[in-house]
Amino acid sequence: MxxxxxxxxxxxxxxxxxxxxxxxxxxxxxxxxxxxxxxxxxxxxxxxxxxxxxxxxxxxxxxxxxxxxxxxxxxxxxxxxxxxxxxxxxxxxxxxxxxxxxxxxxxxxxxxxxxxxxxxxxxxxxxxxxxxxxxIDTEFFRPEESARQRFRSKYGLQPGDKAVISVGHYIQRKGITDFVTLAGLLPEYQFYWFGYTNPNLIPREVKQAISRKLPNLHFPGYVDRQELRDAYSGSDLFLFLSHEETEGIVLLEALASQVPVLLRDIPIYAEWLKEGETVYKGRTISEFREKIAAMLERRLPDLTERGYQEVLDNxxxxxxxxxxxxxxxxxx
The missing domain is CATH 3.40.50.2000 (Glycogen Phosphorylase B;)
Incomplete structure (x- = not known):
């Protein structure tokens, strides 16, 4: 066939x-x-x-x-x-x-x-x-020290800097406005959103969000597969704020790359990815803010190995x- x-x-x-x-x-x-x-x-x-x-x-x-x-x-x-x-x-x-x-x-x-x-x-x-x-290609998306160093060198990150990343189109459903809000509330961490959407296709509130000038908020745009792998390896937290998904390929990539994951608590992940077992979840800006800080300052257990084992089924x-x-x- x-x-x-x-x-x-x-x-x-x-x-x-x-x-x-x-x-x-x-x-x-x-x-x-x-x-x-x-x-x-x-x-x-x-x-x-x-x-x-x-x-x-x-x-x-x-x-x-x-x-x-x-x-x-x-x-x-x-x-x-x-x-x-x-x-x-x-x-x-x-x-x-x-x-x-x-x-x-x-x-x-x-x-x-x-x-x-x-x-x-x-x-x-x-x-x-x-x-x-x-x-998910688990042989390609995996943590590598050299990839981490490439990402951090490219974006000028110092050894003590903590990087939070997300990936997706500039659309409300992906949670981009909340991502920008959280960057403003957590100026001690660097926030990177990878992806791009034609500005003619996005609503006013999203345009306003991505035009906000914050020293710790970065929009590198669309990057190829190799550079995205570097970003996963070089980051300290993958923040996935999507309101609705049929799966979320970038989430699989992050789990395979063994990045700590914080995602929005939505029905698709209720049974598949358990809170406090494979990932952490939040529903409100306040919850996300608290958990981002707790994860980056290592006040919460590291779940990356369990998340990796979960994604091996895919x-x-x-x-x-x-x-x-x-x-x-x-x-x-």
Missing amino acids: RILIYSGLMRIVAKSGIGQAMRQQQETLALMNMPSTMDARESYDAVHLNTIFPDSLLICWRAKRQGKKVVYYAHSTMEDFRNSFRGSNVVAPLFKRWITYCYNSGDIIITPTGYSKKLLEGYNLKRPVYSLSNG DLKEVGRRLLAIYEKELN
């Missing part, structure tokens, strides 16, 4: 979690010795669709007419579409109808977590829905084995 990982309009999602998921699908299939291509002009037996743009739907229809199987990766839900770009809340109900139509057009649906699977099963979907992590090799089992069951 040869798989097409359809890459149409890749330029739009290349710097997002979806783009990273597509690259990881390539790696996963290679680990399983399964041929793949990203060129729709080449021959293939089944296609992975990772976006819900109209061109992906056209590829779906063409593949079905040719008797080929279609796997829709459901990275998007109405819930995580809200509070993202300008006007997203207004069109969220239409977005739900559109993605439901797209997902129903394939043969099977794969979504990253049991939480997102439960959401999608409430969408009147007519295709089987499987929960399968996007996966290593690309393990994800590949589960994917093959789905193929054998559904795609013959």
Whole structure:
């Protein structure tokens, strides 16, 4: 079996979690010795669709007419579409109808977590829905002293400086305004937000937040995979303030890199990542402020080894084995 990982309009999602998921699908299939291509002009037996743009739907229809199987990766839900770009809340109900139509057009649906699977099963979907992590390359994302030194040297950090990082688009759902607020409340620590979004797409309150001038607040923009690995190794805390996720690839990367993690206490992580066992959680600015200080000053136990053990279940090799089992069951 040869798989097409359809890459149409890749330029739009290349710097997002979806783009990273597509690259990881390539790696996963290679680990399983399964041929793949990203060129729709080449021959293939089944296609992975990772976006819900109209061109992906056209590829779906063409593949079905040719008797080929279609796997829709459901990275998007109405819930995580809200509070993202300008006007997203207004069109969220239409977005739900559109993605439901797209997902129903394939043969099977794969979504990253049991939480997102439960959401999608409430969408009147007519295709089987499987929960399968996007996966994480634990051989690439791991702590390295040389990587730590590169990051700290590049950003001029002194030995005693403590660095807090986050990764994502400049959108409200990712918690960027709270990140800026916390930087203002904790001037003794350095805060770095990695990622970028076109300013024309973000609402006024987010624009105001990222334009705030604080000596300890930094927006390096989008960085490549290697530099992001350095940032994980060089930081002292990964702060993930997202209000809604289907998984959170950057969270997997941080856990694999054995960075202490503080995240927002939201339903997706209620059963998966336990408070005080694998990560720390908060709900309010006050809680986040207190826990950031307690974690950085080592007044709370280090949970990084437990977090690392948890993320090993999502290593690309393990994800590949589960994917093959789905193929054998559904795609013959």
